[in-house]
Structure formats: structure tokens, C-alpha cells
Amino acid sequence: MMGVKVIALLAGCMTCLAQLGFGSAIANPVTSHLAQQSSPWVPVKMIVGGGVTPEYRPKEAEIAQLSLLGTRRLRLINIDSRRVVRDSGGGLHVEWSPHLLEGLRYCRDHGWVPRIIIGQTLLDSPGFGRPGAGSSDSAFWAVYRRYVDATVRYVVEEWGFRESEWEVGNEMDIPAENWVAGGNVGAASDSLRFLSYMRLYREISSVIGEYKKGHPTNILRIGGPAVSPGAFLNPQPNANWTIRFVDEIARERSTLGCDFVSFHLYGNSASGREAVAALERLRARMAVDRISLPISVSEWGASWLSDASLNFEPVAGAFALDFVRVIAAAGINDAFFLAVQQFPNKRWPVLFTATGAPTHAMFALTLLAELQGSRAECSFDRPGARCVAAVHGDSMEIVFWVLDWEGAKVPDRQYVRTSGSNPTVVAHVATGPYSLTAAKETELLVDGTAATDSSVAISMDPNGSTLTARMGGTAAGPGTYGRLRLKVSTVAK
Numbered sequence: 009m010m011g012v013k014v015i016a017l018l019a020g021c022m023t024c025l026a027q028l029g030f031g032s033a034i035a036n037p038v039t040s041h042l043a044q045q046s047s048p049w050v051p052v053k054m055i056v057g058g059g060v061t062p063e064y065r066p067k068e069a070e071i072a073q074l075s076l077l078g079t080r081r082l083r084l085i086n087i088d089s090r091r092v093v094r095d096s097g098g099g100l101h102v103e104w105s106p107h108l109l110e111g112l113r114y115c116r117d118h119g120w121v122p123r124i125i126i127g128q129t130l131l132d133s134p135g136f137g138r139p140g141a142g143s144s145d146s147a148f149w150a151v152y153r154r155y156v157d158a159t160v161r162y163v164v165e166e167w168g169f170r171e172s173e174w175e176v177g178n179e180m181d182i183p184a185e186n187w188v189a190g191g192n193v194g195a196a197s198d199s200l201r202f203l204s205y206m207r208l209y210r211e212i213s214s215v216i217g218e219y220k221k222g223h224p225t226n227i228l229r230i231g232g233p234a235v236s237p238g239a240f241l242n243p244q245p246n247a248n249w250t251i252r253f254v255d256e257i258a259r260e261r262s263t264l265g266c267d268f269v270s271f272h273l274y275g276n277s278a279s280g281r282e283a284v285a286a287l288e289r290l291r292a293r294m295a296v297d298r299i300s301l302p303i304s305v306s307e308w309g310a311s312w313l314s315d316a317s318l319n320f321e322p323v324a325g326a327f328a329l330d331f332v333r334v335i336a337a338a339g340i341n342d343a344f345f346l347a348v349q350q351f352p353n354k355r356w357p358v359l360f361t362a363t364g365a366p367t368h369a370m371f372a373l374t375l376l377a378e379l380q381g382s383r384a385e386c387s388f389d390r391p392g393a394r395c396v397a398a399v400h401g402d403s404m405e406i407v408f409w410v411l412d413w414e415g416a417k418v419p420d421r422q423y424v425r426t427s428g429s430n431p432t433v434v435a436h437v438a439t440g441p442y443s444l445t446a447a448k449e450t451e452l453l454v455d456g457t458a459a460t461d462s463s464v465a466i467s468m469d470p471n472g473s474t475l476t477a478r479m480g481g482t483a484a485g486p487g488t489y490g491r492l493r494l495k496v497s498t499v500a501k
Contacts (some may be wrong), residue, residue, distance in 0.1 A: 012038065016375075018211065019030070019181060019364070024481055029318060030148035031258055033210070034454045035070055036424060037223065043378075044192060046121070047095060051203070052177070054119065055059060057374050065359045065408070066114075066157050066348070066389060067364050068222075069364060070349075070360055070364055071118070071501065073359075073366060073374065074348075074359075075453075076374060076378075077373060077377055077379050078375070078377075079118075079120070079280055080119075080120055080121065081115075081119045081120050081121045081122070081123055081172075081173070081421075082111055082114050082115045082121070082122050083122075083123040083124075083125070083175075083306075084107060084111035084112075084122055084123065084124050084125060085107070085125040085128065085158060085178060086105065086107045086110065086125070086128065086129075087105045087107045087108035087124060087125060087126070087128075088104070088105060088126065088127070088129045088131065088188035089103055089108075089126050089131060089155070090103070090104035090131070090132040091133065092131050092132075092136070092151075092155055093133065094151075100151070100154050100155065100158055102155065102158050102159070103193070104162065104388050105167045107126075108188060110123075110260065111170075112163065112167050114429060115169065116167065116168075118290075118446060121169070121172065121173065122163065122169060122173065122296065123172070123173030123174075123176050124157065124159075124163065124170050124174050124175070125174065125175050125176075125214075125234070125397070125400050125433075126159065126171065126174055126176060127176045127177050127208050127209075127212055128177060128178045128185075129158075129187060129221055130187040130190070131152070131155060133151075136148060136151055136152075137186075138190070139152075139188050139204075139207070140189075140204075144296060145391075148212055151235075152211060152366040153211055153214070153215050153350050156211070156212050156215040156216070157215050157219065159217065160174075160216060160219050160228070161219075162389040164219075164223070164226055164228070170225070170226050171226070171227040171228075172225065172227070172228055172229075173228075173229045173230075173231075173267070174212070174216055174231075175230075175231065175232060175234050175270060175306065176205075176206060176208060176209045176228045176231070176232040176233070176441070177208060177209070177232060177233060178232070178234050179234065179236045179272065179435060180201065180204075180205045180208075180233065180234075180235070181198070181201060181202070181205075181233075181235045181236055181237060181238070181249050181317040181417075182203065182236055183196055183237035185421075186201045186205065187207065188204035188207060189201045189203075189204035189205075190207050191426040198247060200274050202249060205233060205249075206256055208255075209232055209233070210260075210264060211265075212230070213230055213264055213265045213266070216228055216230050216265065217265045220265075229267035229268065230265055230266060231266055231267050231268035231269060231270055231301075231304065232253060232266075232269070232270060233249050233250065233253045233269070233270065233271070233308045233440055234271065234272070235249045235250060235270075235272045236271075236272055236302075237271070237272055237274060237278065237312075238277070240267045240271035240272070240273065240285070240286055240290075240500055241278050241282060242284045243279065243285075243286075243289065245289075245293070247272075248289070248290075249265060250271050250290050251268055251289065251290060251293045254269060254290065254293055254294055254297055254299060254301065255268060255480065255500065256367070257269075257296060257297075257299060257301070258294075258297035258298065258299040258317070261299065265411050266301060267302070268301055268303070268304045268342075269290070269301045269302075269303055269304070270304040270305070270307060271305065271307040272302075272305070272306050272307035272308070272309060272312075273305050273307070273308050273343075273416035273418060274307070274309055274310070274311055274312040274357075275308075275309070275310040275311060275312065275327045275331065275413055276311040276312065276313070276316070276417055276418050276419065276420045277312065277417065278333070278417055278447075279415060280330065280334035280413045280414035280415070281415065281418045282334075282415055282417075283334070283335070283338075284334065285336050287303070287340070288372045289440045290303070293499065295352050297374070302342070303319075303340055303342075304340075304341065304342040304343075304344070305335065305340060305343035305344060306344050307345075307346055307449050308326075308331060308335075308344065308345060308346065308357075308358055309324075309345060309346040309347075309356065309357025309369070309421075310323065310324045310327045310369070310418055311357070311418065311420055311421065312346075312356070312357075313420055314354045314356055314364070314448055314470070315354075315355055315421060316355050316421045316422075317335050317354075317355060317421060317422055318345070318418065318419060318421060318423040319355050319357045319358070319367075319369075319422055320355060320361070320367060320423055321487070322368050322456070322487055322488055323368075323370065323411060323418065323423040323487035323488060324367065324368045324369045324372075324490040325367075325368030325369055325371055325372030325378055325409070325455065325456070326372070326410060326411035326487055326488060326489040327369075327373050327411055327413055327418055328345075328368075328369040328372045328373055328408040329373075329376070329394075329407070329409040329411075329489055330394065330409060330412070330413040331413060332373075332376075333394065333414075334413065335373050336409070343403075345357065345359065345369070346358065347359070348360060348391065349364075350359075350362040350367075352370060359492060366456075366458060368455065368489070371456040372409070372489050375407045375489075376396070376442070378405075378406055379396070379398045379407065380398060380400040380403075380404075381398040381399050381400025381401070381403070382398060382400070382440065382441075383396075383397070383398055383401050384397040384398060384399050384404070384437050384438060384439055384440055385397075385437065385438040385440070386406060386432055386435060386437045386438075387435070388408070388434065388435055388436075388437070389433065389434040389436070390410075390431070390433050390434075391412065391415075392410060392412030392415065392486070393408065393410045393433050393484075394408065394409055394410075394438075395407060395409075395435050397435075397437045399440075399442065399496070400497055402496055402497065402498075403450075403493065403494070403495060403496065404447070404449065404475070404494040404496045405491060405492070405494075406435060406437065406477065406491065406492040406493075406494075407489075407490075407491050407495050408433075408435060408479075408483075408486060408489065408490055408491070408492065409490075410433065410484065410486050410487065410488050410489070410490035411486065411487055411489075421497075423457055423487050425485055425486060425487055426485070426486060429486040430480070430481065430482075430485045430486075431480075432479065432480040432484055433434055433479050433480050433483070433484040434476060434477070434481075435476070435477045435478075435479070435492075436474055436476055437474065437476075437477070438474055439472065439473055439474065439498065441500060441501055442472075442498035442499065442500060442501065443472035443498060443499050443500075443501050444468050444470060444475055444496055444497070444498055445475075445497045446499065446500060447466050447468060447494050447495070447496045447497075448466070448494060448495050448496075449464050449466060449492065449494055450494060451488045451491070451492070451493035451495050452464055452479075452483065452490065452492050453491045454482050454488055454489075454490040455488055455489065455490065457483070459482060459483055460480045461482050462479060462481035462482050462483035462484075463479070463480045463481055464478065464479050464492060465477070465478040466478075466494070472498075472499075473501075475494075475496075477492060477494075479492070488498060
């Protein structure tokens with residue numbers, strides 16, 4: 009089976025790893041396994057990856073684990089230069105951000121494609137002013153377009169990236185993040201912030217469009233609006249930035265380039281059911297507008313809060329599995345996990361701790377990446393408990409989790425497990441074209457470690473078409489995840 013496709017991203021203040029792949033023919037086993045539980049599996053490029061500081065150097069073990077997940081792309085955030093100056097002859101000199109330099113180096117060293125967040129901050133450039141300041145507005149945008157052009161040429165020509173992604177802005181629906189509207193009276197108006205964002209998008213899209221015309225062999229993709237969860241989930245069209253963005257793109261489709269529409273989504277922002285409803289509203293609007301754009305979840309994780317302890321608890325692994333299941337079944341092409349490595353004094357969703365140990369989210373996704381063989385239908389008898397199974401040679405593996413994100417969002421900071429004994433959960437695995445003649449447990453991992461306080465009882469129906477595994481103890485507790493590995497003997501039916 010192909011390796012897992014994974015992406016990454018971090019909101020705020022770091023460089024982010026990401027994997028994308030619009031139009032790729034490579035299927036993703038993680039999301040293929042977790043998509044709709046009927047054939048054919050839905051091939052989705054689900055992505056994990058994450059934010060890093062310029063001083064971060066991935067360890068070989070971390071690179072190997074990211075490779076197992078199929079990481080191919082890097083999403084770079086906070087790359088805008090804070091210093092751009094003009095010389096006496098009018099030339100533009102850009103002091104490139106360390107985040108951009110390190111991110112491009114990662115991409116070059118590992119063969120990754122950069123996806124660059126551009127237009128995130130106001131340039132710190134004496135004499136340039138800011139947009140919306142009367143007669144200086146046109147002068148500002150003329151210089152800003154030159155900065156965007158210089159950035160594109162730096163990435164494509166000096167670093168040699170013939171393929172790149174450009175995502176405009178980051179959560180500019182939030183007043184403090186919208187530097188374009190910041191200098192205007194009434195910046196607190198959501199409508200003004202959106203119009204200001206679209207001005208920024210048009211300027212950047214125009215520059216990238218012109219560059220593409222002059223360099224048709226290079227691949228440059230552009231998209232947005234990369235909004236916070238609320239601006240995607242809002243059921244009111246006039247307050248939903250993704251819907252308004254699609255309207256604008258459709259209205260100006262002949263002149264305004266766009267290759268994807270993006271937003272952020274976290275487990276504590278909405279339930280899976282609410283997220284899917286918002287996706288359906290967005291797709292319905294595209295149908296009305298007669299436009300079709302790939303959808304990208306630019307950030308995801310259990311909780312977006314920087315002090316959420318649950319991001320480092322087993323529930324984060326269970327959530328990751330249910331998130332991928334729900335989003336894959338909804339037909340999403342891309343989903344960027346928040347960050348690669350833990351940041352000092354922060355508890356954002358990450359794949360590795362500060363010491364390089366995999367977190368529960370990373371471990372859970374790895375269990376899926378390691379699945380081999382033919383899919384076997386798998387179901388649990390308890391609401392909120394789910395599983396996916398595969399048979400390979402004389403081995404059967406069942407990856408399971410006990411969490412219903414589809415039905416309810418996760419808490420903001422802490423996940424409290426119920427105390428006392430847990431009722432046994434029962435997994436039923438249909439073996440498809442094989443009949444089982446024998447099965448024996450060889451491994452039970454729960455929450456990333458070998459289970460010592462869980463029990464497993466295996467039975468088969470008389471004709472060997474269904475295996476039943478009864479799991480008790482920790483393995484049956486809410487907020488857990490794990491893998492049951494069996495040695496099996498089979499014969500063709």
C-alpha cells in the first residue's frame with residue numbers, strides 16, 4: 009500500500025510543514041481506510057505536518073516517521089518580510105524572513121513543495137504607509153505588488169521551485185489579524201474586513217497571474233481565505249467568509265485566479281456533524297455560483313487553545329482518527345494538521361513533543377499508515393466506538409478508537425475520563441473472500457503502549473466469515489485508541 013499523505017500547518021507565529029497534492033493520483037491509505045465504509049474507498053489526501061521555529065532541525069527519527077506518513081509538502085507561515093526598502097534608484101530590496109529561508113531549505117533538502125502564506129502581515133517599510141490612507145492608497149499597492157512579485161521570483165527562480173502553493177492571509181476575519189482594514193475607521197466591521205481581505209487577494213492574485221502567463225511551465229496555485237472556524241461554520245451566508253469568497257471568485261472568474269478555498273477547523277470548534285453541514289452549505293453555494301474549487305482544511309487538531317492539555321492526551325489520538333474518518337467521508341481533498349514539534353510553554357496540537365517523542369495524534373495516524381493488505385469490514389456494537397481492519401497474509405490488524413467527534417465537539421482544554429470499569433466493546437470483522445480457520449491475539453496496543461490492564465476474547469462463527477473480538481479494560485474506555493493484531497489462518501471461500 010502507498011504511504012500516508014500528510015500535511016501540516018500552524019496558525020500564528022511559526023513555519024509550518026504541510027503536505028498538499030491537488031490533482032495527485034496517489035491514494036492515501038489513511039483516508040482510504042477511514043472513508044465511507046463501503047467500496048470503493050474514497051481516495052483522499054489527508055495531511056499532517058506542522059509548525060516549526062527557524063532554529064528547529066528535524067531529527068532523523070522524526071523525518072523517518074514523517075516519511076512513513078508520506079509528507080511531501082511544507083506550509084510556511086509568518087514568512088512575510090518585516091523590512092523592505094527602496095534605494096535611490098527606486099529599486100526594491102527585501103530582507104527575507106528566517107521562517108521563509110528555513111522553510112525553503114526544508115523543502116529543498118527533502119524534495120517537498122512549498123505552500124506559502126503570503127500577505128499575513130503589514131510590511132515594516134519606512135515611507136510606504138499603509139492601505140486606505142487617502143491618496144497614498146494606490147502608491148502603497150503599487151509597491152506592495154512589487155514586493156509580491158519579488159517574493160514569487162525569489163522562490164521560483166532563485167530557489168528553483170517549479171511548483172509552489174500560495175495561500176493569501178491567515179484568519180483575517182479576526183480584527184487583530186486584518187492589517188489591511190486596520191488603518192480604516194470601522195475596522196471592527198466584519199463586512200469591511202472582508203472587503204479589505206478581497207482587495208489584498210486581488211492584488212496578490214493579479215501578480216501571480218501575470219507571472220504564470222510569462223512562465224507557463226511553472227506551477228503556481230493560489231487560494232484563500234484561510235479563515236478561523238467561526239467564519240466557515242456560520243450558517244448565515246453574509247457572515248460566512250468561505251461562501252462570500254466563493255461568490256467573489258465566481259463573479260470575477262475571468263480575471264481572478266483561484267485554485268482552492270480554505271478554512272481552519274478544530275475539534276473544540278464544532279462537532280463533525282456541524283462541520284459536514286457547513287461543507288454542504290459551501291458546496292451548495294458553489295453549485296449555485298457554477299464554480300468548482302478544491303476544499304482545503306488549512307489547520308486542524310483537537311483544540312486550538314495554546315493551554316489545552318487534551319492535545320497531549322490519548323483523546324487527541326482518538327480524535328485524529330475520527331476527524332479523518334468524518335472529513336474523508338465528506339470528500340475533503342486536504343487537511344493540514346497544526347504543527348510538527350511542541351513549542352515552549354504552548355500546548356497546541358503537535359506531532360512530536362519537545363524531546364522528539366511522537367504524540368498520541370502522531371501515533372494514531374502511524375497505526376493507520378502501517379495497515380497493510382485487503383480491507384475487511386469492521387464494526388463495533390457500541391455507539392461512538394469505531395474500527396478499521398485489514399488482512400495481510402497470516403496477519404489481521406484492527407485499528408480502533410472510542411470517541412464520537414461526529415456527534416459532539418471535544419472540550420476546550422481537558423478531557424475527563426470516566427472512572428471505574430468500562431463495559432466491554434465488541435468488534436465484528438467480516439473476512440470477505442476468506443474463511444478463518446484460526447485466530448490468535450499477538451499484540452494489543454492501547455493509547456500508544458502495550459496494554460496490561462485490558463483483555464481480549466476472540467471467537468469465530470462456524471463458517472469462518474466473521475471474527476468477533478471482545479475487548480475490556482482500558483481498551484474499552486472513552487477517549488482511547490489502539491491496535492489489535494492477530495495471527496490468522498485462512499482459506500479462500
